[in-house]
Amino acid sequence: MNDGKTAWRNIRIFASLVLIGAVMAPIFLSDASWPVTARDYLMAQGQAESGAVNLVSAIYLGYRAFDTLGETIVLLIAVTGTLSLLARVESLVSPGPEDTSSPNAKGFSLSLEKRVSHALRTNLLEEVTGKVGPIVLLFGFYVMLYGHLSPGGGFQGGVIIASGIVFLALGNPYEDKSVLVRPAILGGMENIAFLLFILSAMSGVFLGEGFFGNPLAVSGTPEGFIILMNCIIGMKVGSSLAFMCIVMMGGANHD
């Protein structure tokens, strides 16, 4: 009976794999020629129209800025959903208020008095991450600020900043942990970044450029708008990803 059930399940899995392969193979193995019209137009006009040397940031902050708006909203929804789900879990597991944002909340690493009993867990991780964290943050800001000139931009820099914040959170064994790793601060940063994003997207309206229009388009430095938007997006992506990671790590003591 049980063997028959397993065999039937395997047959079903195999059949579904064959079917999805039949559907996906023409897409993955297609040999149709890729259109060059958009690439040629962007090579000729993209830098003059948006001011960004990096054509990818010219697209996601200029031609297709509504994509970026939708993406930031998805990020906001994901953070809200994750937080509400985990908050319900917390209330199920430990009834009673557990405020991880208070200044005397414990760090993510093993507390000092437990080091003796957990001898197999070395403090190599927190020593390394605590020292690497600030350097990673600096590199993230570099990638974010030079997004219009070099490979990089708000999304990439934001992800690097988020890893820097997670490193800082992992690397501090003491009570006086950095302000940046507190969930309340990160949530506030995310909200402010979203507000700034909408406001700067609307700034073009008053100069006759439309929503997401570049307000500096007629001035000599149109790339200023790209730099501003890259910074705001980097702040938003960095704070939301770090927020989700820190909430998922549980904030308080785990050993």
Added chain:
Amino acid sequence: MIERILLLVLFMIGFWAIMAHRNIIKKIFGLNIINASVVILFILEGSRIGNEVPIMYGGIGLTADPIPQALMLTAIVIGVCVTALSLALAVHLYRTSGSFDIDVIKRRIQDEA
């Protein structure tokens, strides 16, 4: 052609992880593998009409198409969002049913009802 076949295999591995594994965490990472294979496919398609990076310094040849790259930039962040949200759902299921195994969860929910 070989890279396309490998990408199809990567996609099938992700799909197989979703279909065959009973552990929810493994299903979520199957979803992640599918996401990665689609992202790499878009980058591969965009690089068919040129090899240079789309950063317009002087003396550059034919660049890769920057539009798939810009689209995949948002797709990667949304993939992270989907992973985080589904992991939070998995934790919630684990706390309420005590298991990551989809069959056990189903049985316990039926017992509760």
